[in-house]
Amino acid sequence: MVTQEGELTILNGINMDVKQGDSIAILGPSGSGKSTLLGLLAALDTPTSGEILLDGQALSGLNEEQKAALRKQKVSFIFQSFMLVDTLTALENVMLPAELAGVAQAREKAEQMLERVGLSHRLTHLPKQLSGGEQQRVAIARAFICEPKVLFADEPTGNLDSANGDKIADMLFALNQESDTTLVLVTHDLELAKRCKRQLVMESGHLSEPNAESDISESHVNHADEISEEVS
Template sequence: MSQPIIVVERLTKRVKDSTGELTILQDIDFALMPRESVAIVGASGSGKSTLLGIIAGLDTPSEGTVRLAGQDLFALDEDARAAVRAEKVGFVFQSFQLMGNLTALENVMLPLELQGRRDARKAAGEMLHRVGLGERLHHYPKVLSGGEQQRVALARAFVVQPALLLADEPTGSLDFATGEKVMDLMFELNRERGTTLVLVTHDRQIAARCDRQIRLEAGRVVPMEPSEVALP
């Protein structure tokens, strides 16, 4: 039987501000199996993006652990966590996070080059063809539409064949029709590549496409209402 790709145990995050200590996340527990998809939902300020950042090892918890493919992320130093991310994790952001001085092809090549892959150009080109941008390889982000930029970001995320894909409001900067096409592509790629998907979204229809949902309220996991699990 396969083992979980992600295990989150008693995860708590506190920060201090001018008013004292603020608890952002409290006693979060869940596990995700390979190929599973989960939507993290909740109101703004409920801790969704903080949770995503900790799962990625970009932020550190006050208490608790995150194990990625059996490795305790926070038993590693920052350089070792970065190495794990480069090997096992892909990212898709609302704001695309493309390098403006690089072409679409060069943006997708970048994570492969950081891995020392000799076939970076070939693999990146093939991935851009897969997302429908075979004619846009040498275009810079500024001349691409929002939907095209997000497809470049998807290609960059999936080209390293990550075990885990983290997506933070991936359609937040797109109109409805473009967002639908981008999400169709993301779920197709997720099935094709066998990736585990963790998706932060406010969109109930997108959340309902995932295998399950985790709802946060004031930093705690709370049960989903039946009306929230089903499509409206």
């Protein structure tokens, strides 16, 4: 990354290969570079060196408009803070990316996705009328409606209590398997990470893959940010 003070190295020597349909967790303490890596993989940021291929497409040769088109076609996101549009209903939030992508029968597909995540009775509710767990279920439905090649999830259960977090994780992995969507997950949650097929550890800008799940410990996710419980 280039700053006013010069070049700042956040990630160094990263080499990873993610297969279609894989689920990968990226663990590491705050400030280790996890979110930076996620932004690069999703074509939201540009590395100063190296090459990233997304579904076989080299990102270095694309301008911002082309990157945006690639994300619209092949990528979805789930965020810790849900990122729903406050003025749109649950149904409208899920329909939005489908309509932007020109998906036929967007409303019908949105209704089906909301039914899939158990919210068929909440179609006309605004985000402020939904619990945190329900808002994240809307976000999951929105993420999968366009059948993305890759889903990037940044702390998807971070704002949820244990019970709601488990439900969200169940839905996330079930849809991941059903759709054969590649899941790249950034988390501080060790148990959530262990549900992925692979676990990678980010430390001081370097990425490594432990030999086995048993090699992953709480030390790999220490110094996590304090997160208040917002959902019941």
